[in-house]
Amino acid sequence: MPSSQTPPAGATALDPTAVRPDIADARILRVTPAELRATLEGLKADGFTVMMDVGGVDYPGREPRFDVVYHLVKLAASAGTVAAVGTPERVRVLCGVPEADPAVPSIADLWPSANWAEREVFDLFGVRFDGHPDLRRIQLPADWEGHPLRKDYPLRGPARERAPRPNFALKSNVAAGTPASGRTAAALQKQIAAARGQSREDETK
Amino acid sequence: MAVSELPGGQFLLAKLDDVARWAQSSSVWPLTMGLACCAIEMMTATAAEYDIARFGSEVFRASPRQADLMIVSGRVAQKMAPVVRRLYDQMADPKWVISMGACASSGGVFDNYAIVQGVDTIVPVDVYVPGCPPTPDGLLYAVNLIQQQIRQGGRGGILARA
Numbered sequence: 001m002p003s004s005q006t007p008p009a010g011a012t013a014l015d016p017t018a019v020r021p022d023i024a025d026a027r028i029l030r031v032t033p034a035e036l037r038a039t040l041e042g043l044k045a046d047g048f049t050v051m052m053d054v055g056g057v058d059y060p061g062r063e064p065r066f067d068v069v070y071h072l073v074k075l076a077a078s079a080g081t082v083a084a085v086g087t088p089e090r091v092r093v094l095c096g097v098p099e100a101d102p103a104v105p106s107i108a109d110l111w112p113s114a115n116w117a118e119r120e121v122f123d124l125f126g127v128r129f130d131g132h133p134d135l136r137r138i139q140l141p142a143d144w145e146g147h148p149l150r151k152d153y154p155l156r157g158p159a160r161e162r163a164p165r166p167n168f169a170l171k172s173n174v175a176a177g178t179p180a181s182g183r184t185a186a187a188l189q190k191q192i193a194a195a196r197g198q199s200r201e202d203e204t205k
Numbered sequence: 206m207a208v209s210e211l212p213g214g215q216f217l218l219a220k221l222d223d224v225a226r227w228a229q230s231s232s233v234w235p236l237t238m239g240l241a242c243c244a245i246e247m248m249t250a251t252a253a254e255y256d257i258a259r260f261g262s263e264v265f266r267a268s269p270r271q272a273d274l275m276i277v278s279g280r281v282a283q284k285m286a287p288v289v290r291r292l293y294d295q296m297a298d299p300k301w302v303i304s305m306g307a308c309a310s311s312g313g314v315f316d317n318y319a320i321v322q323g324v325d326t327i328v329p330v331d332v333y334v335p336g337c338p339p340t341p342d343g344l345l346y347a348v349n350l351i352q353q354q355i356r357q358g359g360r361g362g363i364l365a366r367a
Contacts, residue, residue, distance in 0.1 A: 140319075141284045148318055157318030 026071075026090035033104045036095050040070065040107055048072040048091055051111035054118055056125040060151045064096035066127055068104055070114075097127055106132035124149035222358075229273075230355035231261040233301070233348060236272035236292065241279025243306040243338040250341035262348050269295040274351065275328070276344070280308035281321040293328045301354075303347045304330040307337045 031039050052071040059065060074089040095104055106129035108115040118129040119138040126147035129135055137144060146153055154160075209218045239247060250257045257263050266272040269292045281289055293302070304324050307313035310333045312322035324330065331354065332347040 139284070141287075144283075153318070155317050160318075160322075 026092045028092045028094065030094045030096070033095060033097060036093070037105045037107065039093060040072075040110060043072055043091060043093070044110055047074045048089075050075060051107070051113045051117075054114050054121055056121040056127060056149065058125060058149065058151050063098065065099040066097040066102060066125060068095045068097055068121060068127055069093070070095070070107075102126060103128040103130050105130050106135075108132050123147070126150065226356050226358065229299075230352040232264075233260075233262045233274045233351060233355070234264045234266050234272050235262055235274040235276050236269055236296065237265040237267045238275065238289075238292065239278050240281060240285065241308065243278040243309070246338045246341050247276055247278045247305065247344060250344045255341040255345060257345060257348065260345065260348055260352065269293075270297060272296055273300055274348075275300065275302045276305055277302065277309040277324045277328075277330075278305045280313060280315055281324050281327070282319055283321060286321050286327050289324065290327050301331045301351050302328050303344070303351070304333045305344060305347070306334060306339055310335070313337065 029039065050073040052073055053069075055069040055071075057067040057069065059067070070093040072091045072093065074091075076088050097104055102125075104127065106114075106118055108118060108129070109131070115133070116138055118132055119135060121127050122129060122132075122135055123137040123139050124147055136142065140148070146158065239245075249255060251263055251265070262274070273296070275289075275293055275296065277289065293300070302324075304310045308315060308320070309324045310330075312320050314337075316322070321327065332350050334343050334347045336343055
């Protein structure tokens with residue numbers, strides 16, 4: 001199936017294709033924030049009445065850096081024929097959002113189900129939804145700083161980022177010559193053998 | 206508990222302290238607070254097979270005002286931490302805390318920004334139960350340890366605070 005998308009500038013290692021091929025059960029549209037509302041309003045008028053989910057993706061190094069993804073479903077009942085029942089039609093709308101001004105228009109007034117989903121994307125990716133009736137954090141505490149699903153957010157949080165991780169005596173660490181706070185695998189095996197009342201040398205004989 | 210029987214069998218003599226401790230240790234009522242999958246094991250401990258009622262702890266109270274024991278049964282999210290602390294503060298003295306499972310005790314596998322790395326950073330813990338999740342008998346043993354603590358007048362015991 002040929003793709004009808006306008007590719008965003010520059011593919012990266014994280015997003016090598018940049019243009020997604022249309023897949024069997026869903027058409028994929030790529031729009032700019034300016035075109036977003038008109039596109040979604042058109043789809044809704046076309047029978048795509050269910051907003052399944054609004055998600056976000058971070059492609060660091062790509063421009064635009066973020067994608068906001070809308071999943072729409074046209075219910076079989078409104079598709080017209082009995083034969084179509086059980087095969088709902090799906091559309092996925094990708095909207096590139098630049099890092100400098102991460103904002104897209106809110107569609108919470110078109111689909112109430114998008115209200116909390118947009119808050120989640122705002123909470124975890126820091127994408128602003130202009131016109132949203134109540135754009136607060138939804139999952140993290142209200143006083144949280146940063147947006148954890150951005151790829152550059154440290155896994156253990158900014159406060160614990162610099163604390164060294166415990167270095168366990170894994171075989172891979174030992175093989176790489178990493179000192180594991182004195183507790184190498186060989187030393188541990190010696191301890192275990194000593195506790196059993198036998199030495200490793202005896203076992204190997 | 207030292208109990209002596211008077212001739213004739215009409216009276217039992219014991220120290221008031223001992224009787225109070227015996228009563229207290231036999232009715233350690235937990236707070237209804239399930240945080241994650243460990244809570245499933247906690248519920249199993251209340252069911253017929255393990256039956257926490259044998260130790261007098263079957264009455265899970267829905268209000269912290271009526272609870273003696275907080276079982277932290279699962280990982281504590283950063284957002285949940287102030288709630289856990291508040292519930293602990295709302296419980297009346299004397300009170301005890303069981304940290305159930307790897308996540309409550311140390312963060313477990315969740316070494317990340319969202320999870321509190323050990324509930325002992327926000328509330329004092331009396332007994333840690335290892336496991337992922339611990340078995341129900343592990344939890345029962347923790348309750349037994351707390352009962353022992355109370356009978357010996359340990360931390361939080363009614364008489365230790367006098």
